Amino acid sequence: QSVLTQPPSVSAAPGQKVTISCSGSSSNIGNNYVSWYQQLPGTAPKLLIYDNDRRPSGIPDRFSGSKSGTSATLGITGLQTGDEADYYCGTWDGSWVFGGGTKLTVL
């Protein structure tokens, strides 16, 4: 049972937009920054979003993040087949806590 709650899966067609939610509590998301990670099949996680809504250099602006209260959301526009991956939210509240992961399928 993960501390942060994500939907197990989401799907959308190429070119469309998808959002992935991440729900927590006042002790984690509510009082800390959220980051998002992309894990392509068979590879290590990769940082996509930090500090709720900032993108590291090299991450396309198709990826966006937002936070409101005790929830956060990852948005991906212009979906590509290469975006098929598992996505994790995470935050630090004295330890790193992660969501259970969301598998994105691009139909």
Next chain:
Amino acid sequence: EVQLVESGGGLVQPGGSLRLSCAASGLTFSSYEMNWVRQAPGKGLEWVSYVSGSATSIYYADSVKGRFTISRDNAKNSLYLQMNSLRAEDTAVYYCARENGDYVGLDYWGQGTLVTVSS
């Protein structure tokens, strides 16, 4: 270019021990806080342990506290995880991951090393 390379994984019997290493390059290693994060087969990410740049602050997940020990050797640009009293539920790919320092996020990850605990 920052690189993190884990090693030391393998097959170990329940109750056994293993020491993982993470060799860092392309960064001033001592300036960065480091973490171990694991992923059981087919499961999500689970944080294991954290160490500050000077190793003055160390934290563990409850699931490994008292069994695992994180350490670092800044002269060798290396991070370690000593794992004792291993259990089947410790079976996972273990990643070392760097904290950025300027913001909250794990910005570099190694490729992972697989630890299998089985008789």
